[in-house]
């Protein structure tokens with residue numbers, strides 16, 4: 647079946663952005679700015695958001711985009727050198743795909759296309775999910791999703807540092823996961839013209855045999871509570887720790903059964919771009935996603951998952967058992 651226009655645009659966007667991320671990482675240790683919440687943002691985050699928004703604007707000029715980053719810091723004269731590095735990264739990646747050279751104004755304009763709030767149909771973009779992983783040389787993902795009436799209907803996760811094949815058969819490094827509602831989920835390599843292969847979640851129904859994945863960063867998920875949930879389920883394997891929505895991808899392709907993202911403090915609102923693409927991929931592969939209270943993720947409240955707390959994603963068969971264990975371990979919803 648030919649890919650839909652929306653999925654093809656998201657795949658192309660993911661490839662362009664992944665090329666920029668790789669170019670930045672291979673050149674030198676990427677420099678980072680601190681955002682107002684003290685989290686890092688690099689030259690590659692900005693370049694990747696520019697390229698994703700450029701690709702989406704070509705295919706769907708009227709679609710709003712909700713992106714994590716904005717160009718304000720690059721427009722302030724203080725960051726002229728940083729801004730010119732972003733421009734260089736966009737053009738370096740662009741040359742690999744025969745794109746016309748861009749100006750700094752083009753790049754800032756593309757980045758700021760990501761300033762929408764949402765709507766009935768919109769895209770959400772995390773140009774680098776797992777920036778801390780990117781800086782450490784760990785996992786990171788370019789995450790792109792189309793949301794229609796609150797439902798992620800298209801999702802792409804481009805993971806430049808994830809082996810194309812899971813498990814022992816590591817294969818090439820770099821994997822692109824893609825899904826469109828009703829058409830299933832696939833993985834392919836990051837190279838142009840690579841062939842997609844269908845992926846499915848693991849059929850494992852014995853909680854004790856499950857493999858759990860979680861964030862590397864203890865500030866992003868409660869590792870202690872996750873260990874208690876795993877113990878209740880009888881899980882003996884150590885958790886697999888990896889940055890970014892590569893966790894959704896691993897569960898989607900059967901490399902793990904459970905992804906736990908447990909609140910570290912009351913009041914943190916998960917960002918839609920940290921989840922929408924992962925939800926599309928995992929659900930099309932046969933998995934399930936809810937928050938820690940079993941509620942579906944509600945993508946109708948702008949940039950945050952205001953109505954949810956934490957996230958639990960599973961292969962499907964284990965979902966109810968994990969929710970039960972989580973309810974026994976976590977304090978009730980306030």
Ligand SMILES: Nc1ncnc2c1ncn2[C@@H]1O[C@H](COP(=O)(O)O)[C@@H](OP(=O)(O)O)[C@H]1O
Nearest residue numbers: 772774775776777778861863865866889890914
């Ligand atoms: N207190 C917190 N709880 C949960 N997620 C958080 C958080 N603070 C930051 N994050 C999010 O965690 C994401 C990374 O997740 P992970 O730990 O799975 O790699 C970050 O995405 P970015 O790296 O795109 O900023 C950021 O949005």
Ligand SMILES: [Mg+2]
Nearest residue numbers: 685686714777
């Ligand atoms: Mg960030």
Ligand SMILES: [Mg+2]
Nearest residue numbers: 772775776920
């Ligand atoms: Mg993110």
Ligand SMILES: [Mg+2]
Nearest residue numbers: 714772774775
């Ligand atoms: Mg990000």
